[in-house]
Amino acid sequence: MNVNTNSAREPVLKLKDIRKTFGGVTAIENFSLDVRPGEIVALVGDNGAGKSTLIKIISGVYTPTSGTITIENQTVAMSNATMARAHGIEVVYQDLALADQQTVYMNMFLGREPVNRFGLLDRRRMISETETLVKELDVRIPSAHATIRDLSGGQRQGVAIARATHWASKLILLDEPTAALGVAETAKVEEIVESLKSRNIGVLIISHSLDQVFKLADRICVLRRGKQIGIRETAKTDKNEIIAMITGLQQH
Template structure:
């Protein structure tokens, strides 16, 4: 496992008009690990992801990527760093095949024409590198794929571009038991291949099955970021619903978050 964070957020604030959505957020994601980002609806998960991916630049705070401060002012800035997001709607085109979807907007050309052979080869290599065996033909239209296969294509598309950090928004939300297991295996494989993975999920069974660390948001504040092995299911539920669980989370006196318990030498 990584000894230092690939991505670190320090003191991130974000407001929309008079409403402060994120307050003094500290967060880290490590190469070779899955960090689960959990929180109730309205806790600020989507806004935090949009700050990381350049859609909403933060109002205050510092973003450190691979040891150096960076400004992520647009999705292009995020992509240039190797940050990719797979949103819940997957952003796939049903009328295109797998290869066309994976290269959509980033097509390879040979002169004035598309280099179909090169794109198909790279798509095949990417899927093979992720040990994906559920897709029978790269020229299948996405409309013919199952939910799990669609999720697989969307994840493969995200890692095709030399990604270093992949954020997955509820990747198993609409899947059955077997397809969920396949996607979770793929999520774990991403981390095992050296990527930093941020998994957003409401499913605590998925979170505990695949994550190395869990970061809990409560009403726009990061109330804990702990190793998965150091916390229980019940404690996470308390952090999500009340902002504190025992010594973890917001203090009763001043409601300031405790420090990240995974910081320091154990990272």
């Protein structure tokens, strides 16, 4: 696939010296990271390392105490989630934020429903766009008309990722996307995540599974107690090194 090397090299997201304090507690200290188009970067670390705090900073839920966020060469002040979405950033949280009683296609456009020239919901367009994307990403659901509550955990996760893909132009943040899933469903969701690379969208994924991280990520960023321990290219490291970085225990 021919990729324009300049655009491929230009990060979609650049975090520089991000610091976040809550009262007297420092949650994130001097964190810097670039994510490029079509690149999957994994954030790993023990509970309380600051991974979710970082995701919330990038998605506009928290404002950093200091440091800069740059999106495609533009420094932005992300003061709320709507602003992050306007910059082409979408998040898939563990709890999915799907409306259980609604259909798949209504969930795909939740809060952003298109209307036709009569001012009515353009259901035909929503169904058509949902079906196209679901087919492209190979999310195996009965139909765009299926109700979310009738779907399995993996199917729901697939819908949440498809929705993020539909709206994200630059970056998708995934917070433990397969934590509650079985083996087969996890494999399917991993396939969907991998397919995002060809769309030239940057992906930042939090995962507790190092198997998953080594399968999906191009680079791995390790956090420990809010501090950035290091970034490794997946192809040039191994699980032992990453575990040593996460735990702070040196290898022999």
